[in-house]
Amino acid sequence: MKRIPLSIPHMGGREPIYVEQAFATNWLSTVGPNLTSFEEEFKNRLGVPAVALASGTAAIHLGLRLLGVGPGDEVFCPTLTFAASCNPVRYLGAEPVFLDSDQATWNLDPNILEDAFRERARHNRLPRALIVVHLYGQCADMDPILWLCRSYDVPVLEDAAEALGATYQERPAGTLGDIAAFSFNGNKIITTTGGGILASRNATWVEKARFWSQQSRDPGLAYEHSELGYNYRMSNVLAGIGRGQLEVLDQRVEQRRAIAFRYGDGFADLPGITLMPQAPYGLHTNWLSCFRIDADGFGCSRDSLIQALDEANVESRPVWKPMHLQPYYAGCERRGGEVAEDLFRRGICLPSSSSLSRQDQLHVVNRVRAAAGASPLAELTLEPLAAA
Numbered sequence: 001m002k003r004i005p006l007s008i009p010h011m012g013g014r015e016p017i018y019v020e021q022a023f024a025t026n027w028l029s030t031v032g033p034n035l036t037s038f039e040e041e042f043k044n045r046l047g048v049p050a051v052a053l054a055s056g057t058a059a060i061h062l063g064l065r066l067l068g069v070g071p072g073d074e075v076f077c078p079t080l081t082f083a084a085s086c087n088p089v090r091y092l093g094a095e096p097v098f099l100d101s102d103q104a105t106w107n108l109d110p111n112i113l114e115d116a117f118r119e120r121a122r123h124n125r126l127p128r129a130l131i132v133v134h135l136y137g138q139c140a141d142m143d144p145i146l147w148l149c150r151s152y153d154v155p156v157l158e159d160a161a162e163a164l165g166a167t168y169q170e171r172p173a174g175t176l177g178d179i180a181a182f183s184f185n186g187n188k189i190i191t192t193t194g195g196g197i198l199a200s201r202n203a204t205w206v207e208k209a210r211f212w213s214q215q216s217r218d219p220g221l222a223y224e225h226s227e228l229g230y231n232y233r234m235s236n237v238l239a240g241i242g243r244g245q246l247e248v249l250d251q252r253v254e255q256r257r258a259i260a261f262r263y264g265d266g267f268a269d270l271p272g273i274t275l276m277p278q279a280p281y282g283l284h285t286n287w288l289s290c291f292r293i294d295a296d297g298f299g300c301s302r303d304s305l306i307q308a309l310d311e312a313n314v315e316s317r318p319v320w321k322p323m324h325l326q327p328y329y330a331g332c333e334r335r336g337g338e339v340a341e342d343l344f345r346r347g348i349c350l351p352s353s354s355s356l357s358r359q360d361q362l363h364v365v366n367r368v369r370a371a372a373g374a375s376p377l378a379e380l381t382l383e384p385l386a387a388a
């Protein structure tokens, strides 16, 4: 039996048309009409200007530089995330301070943030910026977070790598803070094989990021540089893939949500397995379908479940390993971390590709059920109610 992967690319069908145009016109570098159109189409969707880059990590790097992060600074960041959220802090010679998650959202806990700000303000040592991550397709609770950041005058970079298509109070993820980073890595809800976008209401910042992403080449014929630059621009070929993918983003959101809720229905009679909370304040894309396993009720541990799935040719993964547990970040300051540790120990990400067939999903559901000692289902809910 073929292996069922965690999250794979899912083309809409029109991508090759745009890629072919790039070949036909020989726009095969980091300039060209696909790039211009992709940025324009992204801007139309989000409502803020954007620059297409080589990765989401590059977008975070440039975003932090725009916020003035440099040597000696501290940057607050949730501990429960992927390392790419905070690695750019170190690229810039600054230090991350890791903050715990809220059980209710799995995202940054506003109460922990408030405590951390209060303590730092007492020592006159406020961070240069906050990175807020929208995990697995769900926005963090941005109203209290933004209110606190405004009160303490700390700018916010949204790491929306996993949350394209999500909303908070009907506003799109990536338009809530000062700057946002998106990723089009191959496992994301839409992909350019690899790539990212930096978006911001501040058009001057977006232009500055564009300048830095092209080695900060000053205007004129001579190769003159008065600032440090990077080779971070997206290619016009990949932007063609992005154009086709953007056209099907809404479908992909619906498909990923339906997968998560179908799993939810498939496990409804099992104790000890709970879908990641769906906060009432917005639309959770469920980029990955994540569940928390309570071994006592479920009848098997999270790790045994991963192993049982692996033996049945199903790829699953633990929830992100918190940054404060990473050897590279040992010694960094943190506030709390127990919630993130618990989610890491008990959380599992199940196959979530938007192309996952109903038959394959039934296989996953029944292997999870078997691991819990429950009888298999004959079929899955066609249209899970909760997704409507």
Ligand SMILES: Cc1ncc(COP(=O)(O)O)c(C=O)c1O
Pocket: 054, 055, 056, 057, 058, 081, 082, 084, 085, 133, 159, 161, 162, 182, 183, 184, 185, 194, 195, 196
């Ligand atoms: C939370 C988070 N931030 C940043 C990134 C980095 O994006 P990229 O792989 O495009 O550099 C990713 C995904 O890879 C991510 O999941």
